[in-house]
Amino acid sequence: xxxxxxxxxxxxxxxxxxxxxxxxxxxxxxxxxxxxxxxxxxxxxxxxxxxxxxxxxxxxxxxxxxxxxxxxxxxxxxxxxxxxxxxxxxxxxxxxxxxxxxxxxxxxxxxxxxxxxxxxxxxxxxxxxxxxxxxxxxx
Amino acid sequence: xxxxxxxxxxxxxxxxxxxxxxxxxxxxxxxxxxxxxxxxxxxxxxxxxxxxxxxxxxxxxxxxxxxxxxxxxxxxxxxxxxxxxxxxxxxxxxxxxxxxxxxxxxxxxxxxxxxxxxxxxxxxxx
Numbered sequence: 001x002x003x004x005x006x007x008x009x010x011x012x013x014x015x016x017x018x019x020x021x022x023x024x025x026x027x028x029x030x031x032x033x034x035x036x037x038x039x040x041x042x043x044x045x046x047x048x049x050x051x052x053x054x055x056x057x058x059x060x061x062x063x064x065x066x067x068x069x070x071x072x073x074x075x076x077x078x079x080x081x082x083x084x085x086x087x088x089x090x091x092x093x094x095x096x097x098x099x100x101x102x103x104x105x106x107x108x109x110x111x112x113x114x115x116x117x118x119x120x121x122x123x124x125x126x127x128x129x130x131x132x133x134x135x136x137x138x139x
Numbered sequence: 140x141x142x143x144x145x146x147x148x149x150x151x152x153x154x155x156x157x158x159x160x161x162x163x164x165x166x167x168x169x170x171x172x173x174x175x176x177x178x179x180x181x182x183x184x185x186x187x188x189x190x191x192x193x194x195x196x197x198x199x200x201x202x203x204x205x206x207x208x209x210x211x212x213x214x215x216x217x218x219x220x221x222x223x224x225x226x227x228x229x230x231x232x233x234x235x236x237x238x239x240x241x242x243x244x245x246x247x248x249x250x251x252x253x254x255x256x257x258x259x260x261x262x263x264x265x
Binding site for chain 2: 034037038040041044045047048051052054055056057058061062084088091092094095098126129130134135136137138139
């Protein structure tokens with residue numbers, strides 16, 4: 001005798017998951033805020049590493065700078081620079097929302113694009129200043 | 140009709156048992172991190188290519204040491220508040236949740252204590 005299907009095994013209608021939707025830019029900027037936030041938590045370790053290396057004598061400091069100056073180090077630092085710029089700009093959007101501004105459809109879309117473009121511009125600009133010798137004014 | 144008990148209503152703490160405390164602290168720390176983050180970016184740019192002596196002298200100036208300490212502490216506080224929401228959202232088993240919360244806060248305290256110790260070593264003895 002066939003057993004009646006158990007409730008847990010019955011085919012149930014599923015609610016649509018994120019993968020099924022067309023991705024508007026606002027969805028991308030929303031999840032990127034969280035991803036950059038989690039990524040920046042790892043960046044906090046780098047900040048601690050820099051401070052500890054600075055506090056631990058010239059050889060440790062120079063070793064940190066040497067590692068940070070390698071191509072991989074520069075790529076990682078660029079990643080954290082962009083993540084910080086993104087989280088900062090999009091965080092300002094969050095504060096604007098909390099004050100009741102920026103919920104219009106067009107505004108939300110335009111601000112999303114602005115945050116993406118602006119964060120890349122800030123990160124590239126930061127590295128451009130560093131590489132063209134505009135930085136280093138505290139030497 | 141509300142299903143809330145009168146006591147629950149006057150407490151105003153809702154289902155989270157902590158009301159808007161977390162929300163408010165996350166916003167205030169975020170607002171503080173806007174100027175501190177900009178100061179940090181300007182400082183790091185100024186220290187590009189700097190040798191150990193220049194970096195030490197920058198970080199041992201009281202204003203810079205205080206701002207860096209404030210940046211580290213508020214950053215890690217904001218990080219802990221944010222990661223708490225991520226854990227709340229994705230981890231549904233309460234055992235795992237408690238474990239990850241303790242691990243995450245331990246991480247924040249460890250990183251913060253390390254940074255502050257390094258800063259004290261750089262800036263002190265006064």
